[in-house]
Amino acid sequence: MDKIRMTTPIVEMDGDEMTRILWQMIKDNLLLPYIDLKTEYYDLGLSYRDQTNDQVTVDSANATKKYKVAVKCATITPNADRVKEYSLKEMWKSPNATIRALLDGTVFRAPIVVKGIDPCVKSWKKPITIARHAYGDVYKGTEMKIPGAGKVELVYTAEDGTETRETVHAFEGPGIIQGMHNLNDSIESFAKSCFNYALDTKQDLWFATKDTISKQYDHSFKDIFQDIFDADFEGQFKEAGISYFYTLIDDAVARVMKADGGFIWACKNYDGDVMSDMVSSAFGSLAMMTSVLVSPDGDYEYEAAHGTVQRHYYQHLKGQETSTNSMATIFAWSGALRKRGELDGNQKLADFADRLEQASLDTIEAGEMTKDLALITTIPNPTVLSSEDFIKAIAKRL
Template sequence: ILRHSSGFSSTHEKVAAPPMVYIAGEEMTHYATQLLVEQWIKPYFDISKWETYDLSCKSRDESEDKVLSDAVEAGKRIGAIFKEPTITPSAIQVQEMGLKKAWGSPNGAMRRGWNGITISRDTIHIEGIELGYKNQVLFERHAVGGEYGAGWNEVGEGTLLTTYIPKDGGAPFVVDKRDLTDKHNVCVVYHNPYDNVRELAHLFFKRCLEHHVTPYIVTKKTVFKWQEGFWATMKKVFDESYKDDFLKAGLLDRSGGDLQHLISDAATMQLIRWTDGGFGMAAHNYDGKFGLLLCDMLTDQIAQVHRSPGFITSNLVGVSDDGSTLIKEFEASHGTVTDLWNDHLAGKETSLNPLGLVEALLGAMTHAAQLEADAKPKEKKVQEMKAFVDNYAKTLREALHNTFRYGQGTRDMCGPTGFTTEDFIAKVAWRLDR
């Protein structure tokens, strides 16, 4: 079933998987990913060139978080990253796990280290099975700036000045001055870096065309006036480079023949109403409204509309320091699935849907193969490896989807008669090697 273009099959010689960063996490998703790598990947690939970094709380604690900076460095060097979900420890978890401190979310370090442009979240579809959204839905979120990187402090009565000091030695000026009359205040300062919004726009519109969906730009610029620039840049890139293609493809019929702006309140409602799918939404990073919602809460809502958190991907796209290579990190949108992990530890049956994890793993493997093939266009063996990886990804997807189609999917899809975590993985392994 997994024929290599040079003629050898999975049962004979393993193909050397190109270098990739593998970030290991913990709990249920770590357990399930280890199982599926063992049964789905290792029979076909020699994965000794993968570099693994353990970002479990214990490992970050023991290494004083050096493991995180090592992982970011490796991602920069290699450009293709798979990440299992990780735990960002709460105060209670710090106590329970006996950690030295509450290590922060690893995401900020990754987005900075890889010059993050966008975080993409897409619905996963299985042909022949109706999930929540009938057609593809894409979400694009600017990967930097906003409240995520805010500076803040608690202060008393007085005056708060935010002063800009230009790098070129120009005269400083006050961006904001406010008098604080309460005795207790919390002050927050953040900014939105706009240099790479053009790249974000290009990535978003290209993806919308590729997936044949209608693009929308979401902001709260009616109230947050400073967001006008984000919309203006997106619209300019659209008009200059994409409008004609979208018109030709008939993709602007539902949006009045042009790129449409949606206020985040309206967008939040449409997410529930537009169950036909076929749209994409691009937003700021954390902006106190849609970007934040999209990342943390709306994703769970979208996941419920679309049946399960297992049917949504989450990818970070960044760029190398010299701008020459796209760095791509792939993960599932859900967390470590603590409740199923507790059931597993208690000896109960579990049923984890691994589709988001697998799409992430395949995304990282195919990107790694693409980077290697681009770097060595004349090496026949490398081109054959890339063809094998592409063929493998297609075949594994088919094996997975067929398993769902034959009613042997996980319980989030198939109800109580669905397969357990372990049985599902074993069934797909069997189907893959037939």
């Protein structure tokens, strides 16, 4: 069989732990037999990020700007334990946060819906898409441990040297502090991406923050969204028969639990991180979620929305069999291949991506699945497969 040819590479960002193992299995069993795969490879494994002082992460983001399409494996964001485990030079920042900041994109996450895996929330009938702002907040935050009594201030020094000060807290003893920021330009890009995505998919758009408490930071998000909607999108939304509204995030959570789905829920960066995990888990599994970062310049970076599956990796290292769900990683590859095909006018590549996804869904609907899905499926007598056997079962259908 002639392999499907590619004309432009995809930026390939390898990752860590069990997802790195799955990454190679997917390439070996599902991609390389059928595609003359062209990628520009970047190793974002923690050890190599440390070796390059995280320059490899920056390089991979710049390559995405060049080639327009990237696919990323899950990566470790180190904490103190990881610094010790990997003998790191420092506690490197989240590679996802670095890439998102450089691309200034919005992350859109939606559950992979498959027959036999019913949402935990009984009212949900249609997918809920989380639109997550991809810049700033805690991911670009600065933190400090306060050793004892003293005053902490926010200080803004203008270009002409004038200062504006706000007292954060007058400490009477030890404590901690965190400073975070955002940019109006980035929030505007976020808003426009959300409005355009809602129009493209013909879905209502919700936006939620906590402006009653954060009267400057969160309120700025609310105001920018409303100004852009009023100026550029209100008429288009009316014509498309869809709606936009803002509400407090705690109200949004209550509404989401009673809704039937089929809408986009836009959130700030950390809020979107938490809520996408909640939505994906409630729809079935963290591994049943698509995720794509879309930049204002039309760059696309596809990834799995979950972590590196550390516990399964340690079992794998001991030679024990694992049953790790690879669906989100498979759909990251299929999403990137489809977009590459669309941008290059390569219909065969785009069609292959569709078939890969269908083969994956057919495998689960035939009752062959990993343990996490077997525990919650309504399909009678499911067959629990190992990590590798699940991918091979997909390959057989493909």
